[in-house]
Amino acid sequence: MRRVRYEASGGPEVLFLEETPAPAPDPAPGELLVRTEAIGVTLPAVRKVREGVGPLAGEVAGPVVAVGEGVTGFEPGDRVTGLCFSHAYAELALLRQEFASPVPEGASAADAVALVRSGAVARGALEAGRVEKGDTVLVTAAASAIGSLALQLARIRGASRVVAAVSGAGKGEFVRGLGADEVVLYGDESWGEPVDVVLDGVGGDVLGPAVRALAPGGRLVAFGSGGGSVDAYELLVRSASVTGFQMAALARREPETYARWIGELWERYDTGALRPRIFAEFPLTEAGRAHGVIEARGNRGKVVLLP
Structure with a gap:
């Protein structure tokens, strides 16, 4: 699969697209393997590249490919979104169940990554x-x-x-x-x-x-x-x-509250009362440009990667 990586601290120019083996088809307990349709670029991820610390985390949205032991409420084929703390900038990403939520029918993957975590x-x-x-x-x-x-x-x-x-x-x-x-x-x-x-x-x-x-x-x-x-x-x-x-702390400590808030966000999205704004969409090959927009504080709304 294709995945974005970085080799050292620095600006957007240190981001590279690589071919890497796909994650194991059997996710770890409590994890979902997701085929990403959209990836949200976050300021913390941009700062990680600048500081050379940790993997490229971010929001992901797409269909579930496989679920690990103990996962309930999700099965292959379900469309989900959530914050991935490992390698989010990839065609396949692993998502912890506590951070996963369903994407309603008719909602785009880009809107999902713009709405759920940020909302x-x-x-x-x-x-x-x-x-x-x-x-x-x-x-x-x-x-x-x-x-x-x-x-x-x-x-x-x-x-x-x-x-x-x-x-x-x-x-x-x-x-x-x-x-x-x-x-x-x-x-x-x-x-x-x-x-x-x-x-x-x-x-x-x-x-x-x-x-x-x-x-x-x-x-x-x-x-x-x-x-x-x-x-x-x-x-x-x-x-x-x-x-x-x-x-993240609230989602782990109070999963019921987190789920209720997500439900409220989708309800307001459905009625048109709440609208996420997508500023720009980039392919994975242009992840560096996406980070550059965030670093320059040039965005008005969400910056999204589309694998």
Whole structure:
């Protein structure tokens, strides 16, 4: 089968397409072997290449080829999607059962990889921030796959004002089309009137202005992989709080909650209330170009590989 690999840390130019033996036809206990129809490119995967750490993980979607011992609820031929933590950039990928969910009939594989993980992270971040009807919400990385769904879900949840924080003014029209009332840039001196909740998927230098954007008693939810630190004094003077959220941890700890959230996402997709945005689709041979788009922060929605 064909698979993308990288040899050392560096930019997109270190990605190579190789022919490699297919995984064993008998997956390990608890695993599904999936023939990938679409692969979602994530910022953590791009960072792994930059740092030279770990395999190329990502969302995958496609039909099940085989199931391992102990797998229930799935059988060969079922279309599934989920986050693959091993080699996702391949024609065949292994998916743990706890991260697998069915793809409804009529939904494309590209929409599946754009909706499920990103939507679940956005849904979880809103839950961690205890967003209620009437709250004001600011979303960083608002034009990303997760951010674009968080904007829509915040509006569905009843937020009275939604602010999108983005890296460039060229993304303004896109995020406004997703429900943002206001658009701010990371470098702006002020992010406008304070908000009740900030959902931060960037980290690093963005954390400072993100905390300062909070109203008294505000909540910041950090769900990205960018790291960074928060000034405790800034929290003190606002009586504000910071919460971390990781989707993988919740999926392992509360599989029923994870499944319920995925079901809600598909229900809203079916009614047209929630729409994942696909920014670009690339073949496996152009995985380097796909990573380049993410590194340049040029995407407005999801970047997808199509084997």
